Amino acid sequence: MREVTDSIHRLDAARGGNAYLVEAGDRSVLVDTGLASGGEKVVAELAAARILPVMDVVLTHYDPDHVGAAAAVQRATGATVWLGAADVRILRGDALPPTRTRRAMLRMRWLGKPELPELTALPDDAETEIVPGLVAAPGPGHTPGHHIVWWRGAAFIGDAARVSGGRLVNFPGFLISDRAQADATIAAISASRPRLILPGHGVPDRLAPAD
Numbered sequence: 001m002r003e004v005t006d007s008i009h010r011l012d013a014a015r016g017g018n019a020y021l022v023e024a025g026d027r028s029v030l031v032d033t034g035l036a037s038g039g040e041k042v043v044a045e046l047a048a049a050r051i052l053p054v055m056d057v058v059l060t061h062y063d064p065d066h067v068g069a070a071a072a073v074q075r076a077t078g079a080t081v082w083l084g085a086a087d088v089r090i091l092r093g094d095a096l097p098p099t100r101t102r103r104a105m106l107r108m109r110w111l112g113k114p115e116l117p118e119l120t121a122l123p124d125d126a127e128t129e130i131v132p133g134l135v136a137a138p139g140p141g142h143t144p145g146h147h148i149v150w151w152r153g154a155a156f157i158g159d160a161a162r163v164s165g166g167r168l169v170n171f172p173g174f175l176i177s178d179r180a181q182a183d184a185t186i187a188a189i190s191a192s193r194p195r196l197i198l199p200g201h202g203v204p205d206r207l208a209p210a211d
């Protein structure tokens with residue numbers, strides 16, 4: 001586990017996508033989990049670390065490289081696993097992704113079809129305070145139920161964007177469910193002036209000062 005700040009750590013064991021651990025008061029919160037294939041190692045890393053108990057797992061969105069290990073973590077810890085309501089509907093098969101490419105990705109089990117944890121839906125039209133000071137805010141675009149997690153001015157942005165040259169930029173178009181929403185989400189993150197960006201892929205980074 002790598003220390004990012006005194007309360008944020010990045011897991012070494014997560015595969016495919018980043019998993020972050022936040023020590024928030026009297027408990028730990030995991031943000032994303034990586035692929036299912038990393039599940040056992042993620043559980044072992046959490047068990048070996050001297051951390052407060054993991055009570056909540058917040059998934060930024062439904063893609064298997066973020067959701068994958070959540071079922072294993074939930075089995076090991078009993079944590080509540082949160083995911084945006086629209087993404088919960090897609091994972092449960094109650095709704096289809098909005099684009100043809102994303103429907104094909106789901107059908108072809110792109111990045112696998114992980115076992116689903118018991119999911120608790122985050123509202124897609126309001127912020128949710130998971131624990132005092134740690135907030136999941138709707139940030140749709142990449143997927144309809146995508147959320148951004150905020151903690152002490154740091155933004156866990158999932159795949160809402162990636163950081164390039166100190167700026168937030170879009171993922172390739174075929175991965176985006178709604179381009180206008182994705183642009184609005186990036187604008188909203190930037191406007192909130194995060195002091196640190198914790199992306200779903202790649203290393204934590206800072207944005208260049210606004211000009």
Ligand SMILES: [Zn+2]
Nearest residue numbers: 017065159200
């Ligand atoms: Zn991803």
